[in-house]
Amino acid sequence: MLMYKVTxxxxxxxxxxxxxxxxAALDGKTVELQGYMIPITSGFRHNTFMLSVLPIQQCMFCGQNGIPAMVEVILSDSKKEKMSERPVTIKGKTVLNRKERNRLEIWVTDAVIM
Structure with a gap:
């Protein structure tokens, strides 16, 4: 449903x-999403990562398919989790990013991996 105004x-x-x-009605609401963890930086454990509908082998950085739908996930309590190649389910609060251009448009904060 996400759209863009081009200027x-x-x-x-x-x-x-x-x-x-x-x-817009989801802004501030608690949601559960399933997807694949995509690291933003190098390393084995992360507090912030992207959640993609496609596994990393098919992500946009690999040049396959189109750009997959992704959200930025920030885990609660600065907890770090090991990256997984298997799908995960996360639960957290939705934040719609209207201003920060260097980050994804949809975040899930205070997230936990179910």
């Missing part, structure tokens, strides 16, 4: 996220 700033194309009402 120009100083000759550069800028994509601003637009959250339609059904998606």
């Amino acid at each position: 120009k700033e100083n000759g550069k194309t800028v994509y601003t996220p637009h959250f339609p009402p059904p998606l």
Whole structure:
């Protein structure tokens, strides 16, 4: 459901996220999502990672398929978890990112892996 408003700033194309009402209604709500852990930085254990509908072997960084849907996950209590190649289910609070361009548009904070 995520959409983008496309504008120009100083000759550069800028994509601003637009959250339609059904998606906007999830802001601040607790959700459970299933997907694959994609690390943002190198290492074995992470507190913050991306959750993708596709495993890392098929992610956008590998040049296969299109860009998969992803959310940024921030685990609760600074807990670090080992990356897994198997699908995981996470539970946490949804945050819709409308301003920070260097991060994903949808976050799940205070998350736990079920």
